[in-house]
Amino acid sequence: MSGRFPLFRKRDLLVFLVAFLLAAAGFWRWIPSDDALIAVVEQNGEVVKRVDLERVTEPETLTLEGDVTVTVLFEPGQVSITNSDCPDQVCVRTGVLTRSGQSAVCLPARVAVRIEGENASGADGMTG
Amino acid sequence: MGQFAAGFKKWMVIAAGLAMLLVVLLVSQFLIFEKDEGYQATAFAMGSYVQQTLYGTDAEEVSSDAAHAVTELEQLISWRVDGSDIAALNQAAGEEAVQLDVRTMDVLSRALSVAQATNGAYDPTVLPVSSLWNFDTDEPMLPDQVDLLDSLENVGYGFLTMNEAAQTASLAHQGNGVDLGGIGKGAACDAAVEVYRASDVDAAIVAVGGSIGLYGSKPDGSDWLVAVRDPNGTQNDSLGVLALQDGFVSTSGSYEKTFTVDGQTYHHLLDPNTGYPAQSDLVSVTVVCENGALSDALATACFVLGLEDSLPVLRAFDAEALFIDQENRITIAGDLSFELRSSSYTVSRQEL
Numbered sequence: 001m002s003g004r005f006p007l008f009r010k011r012d013l014l015v016f017l018v019a020f021l022l023a024a025a026g027f028w029r030w031i032p033s034d035d036a037l038i039a040v041v042e043q044n045g046e047v048v049k050r051v052d053l054e055r056v057t058e059p060e061t062l063t064l065e066g067d068v069t070v071t072v073l074f075e076p077g078q079v080s081i082t083n084s085d086c087p088d089q090v091c092v093r094t095g096v097l098t099r100s101g102q103s104a105v106c107l108p109a110r111v112a113v114r115i116e117g118e119n120a121s122g123a124d125g126m127t128g
Numbered sequence: 129m130g131q132f133a134a135g136f137k138k139w140m141v142i143a144a145g146l147a148m149l150l151v152v153l154l155v156s157q158f159l160i161f162e163k164d165e166g167y168q169a170t171a172f173a174m175g176s177y178v179q180q181t182l183y184g185t186d187a188e189e190v191s192s193d194a195a196h197a198v199t200e201l202e203q204l205i206s207w208r209v210d211g212s213d214i215a216a217l218n219q220a221a222g223e224e225a226v227q228l229d230v231r232t233m234d235v236l237s238r239a240l241s242v243a244q245a246t247n248g249a250y251d252p253t254v255l256p257v258s259s260l261w262n263f264d265t266d267e268p269m270l271p272d273q274v275d276l277l278d279s280l281e282n283v284g285y286g287f288l289t290m291n292e293a294a295q296t297a298s299l300a301h302q303g304n305g306v307d308l309g310g311i312g313k314g315a316a317c318d319a320a321v322e323v324y325r326a327s328d329v330d331a332a333i334v335a336v337g338g339s340i341g342l343y344g345s346k347p348d349g350s351d352w353l354v355a356v357r358d359p360n361g362t363q364n365d366s367l368g369v370l371a372l373q374d375g376f377v378s379t380s381g382s383y384e385k386t387f388t389v390d391g392q393t394y395h396h397l398l399d400p401n402t403g404y405p406a407q408s409d410l411v412s413v414t415v416v417c418e419n420g421a422l423s424d425a426l427a428t429a430c431f432v433l434g435l436e437d438s439l440p441v442l443r444a445f446d447a448e449a450l451f452i453d454q455e456n457r458i459t460i461a462g463d464l465s466f467e468l469r470s471s472s473y474t475v476s477r478q479e480l
Contacts, residue, residue: 127338128414
């Protein structure tokens with residue numbers, strides 16, 4: 001002890017750091033995580049299933065019967081249309097969806113699979 | 129300086145620091161909550177996937193009304209729907225004029241205006257030929273050449289007569305027929321935006337297939353960003369982004385609906401003058417203008433016409449466009465704000 005009392009001691013700094021980290025942790029909890037990947041499956045414009053792809057541990061399929069039968073495959077962090085009886089196979093060729101805003105649509109089956117959130121390109125919509 | 133005073137000051141500083149941190153946290157959370165993600169709704173209509181995002185009051189109700197308006201329009205202008213205005217018009221071909229709903233009249237007159245301005249590069253009376261190709265079904269087919277040439281005789285916008293005052297239209301001969309497939313999605317965007325205008329929503333975007341309608345300004349006042357699909361990619365790949373304040377956007381691309389016979393690939397953008405898919409060096413045309421139906425019909429017309437011949441047409445309709453050719457060259461006609469995000473393409477500009 002030199003008789004002076006520093007504004008902060010190491011111990012105080014530690015307290016401050018812990019408080020800061022706690023606050024930061026709370027802060028991050030509030031920010032919607034970029035990893036939240038909610039896959040939405042629609043048939044005839046109605047939502048038939050919602051799946052949090054982050055919680056998928058085992059591959060899981062969903063078969064949608066109709067005039068055109070479509071199979072949707074949910075995997076950890078991704079979703080795809082793996083099978084469709086449609087002639088054009090546009091939906092299957094779209095491949096695996098991994099980011100928010102992506103979608104695979106089978107028009108003949110009137111089935112759409114999309115990942116919720118803003119478009120992957122940061123756009124409001126897509127033309128073409 | 130006493131120990132007590134120093135300790136007190138120290139805790140004051142810490143308390144002040146924490147308080148400031150708290151304020152920062154609260155403000156940022158407030159900002160995050162304030163970010164309006166909009167209300168999203170989807171449906172199937174016009175043979176397309178319909179997506180809406182609305183900002184502001186009564187978004188859910190308004191989106192449902194807009195979807196309803198699109199379906200109603202489809203019931204009026206689809207030639208495949210029994211009892212639709214267009215089915216009735218085609219049925220009465222060569223016989224009599226048919227009374228039409230004001231909405232049908234509006235779409236039909238815009239279709240006719242584009243047909244006249246483009247010498248039939250877009251032609252609403254293409255049904256005799258388009259019905260042979262069947263591109264709007266799951267099973268398109270290569271027509272017999274003789275059938276095709278015979279049917280071509282019945283295609284021509286001159287066969288279509290409209291009487292705006294009487295709100296009627298007629299087709300000259302039996303065998304003539306109207307197919308509004310090349311304008312319907314854009315017209316559907318008009319119908320949706322009309323609902324938005326009459327409502328309390330602040331802003332909304334509607335996509336009907338590849339056609340888009342923009343209404344109002346987003347909550348943060350920024351431009352609408354409309355991604356342009358990469359013709360060489362899948363449904364989710366874009367090559368760049370258009371920044372727009374309002375208006376309508378439509379794209380006609382030869383990659384949309386295709387089939388292959390004997391190694392030859394056929395696309396759905398028919399040239400009404402030949403009856404076959406347009407032989408153009410383009411792979412896609414995106415048109416931006418103040419009306420959805422016009423943007424849709426113009427995109428088809430410009431694809432058939434090619435870049436050079438499209439320019440006077442764009443000028444006439446006060447429209448702008450983005451052309452993509454087979455050499456991966458993008459040409460922007462007009463002042464469109466476009467950001468290229470793919471290294472596979474080059475961009476140049478063309479004055480209008």
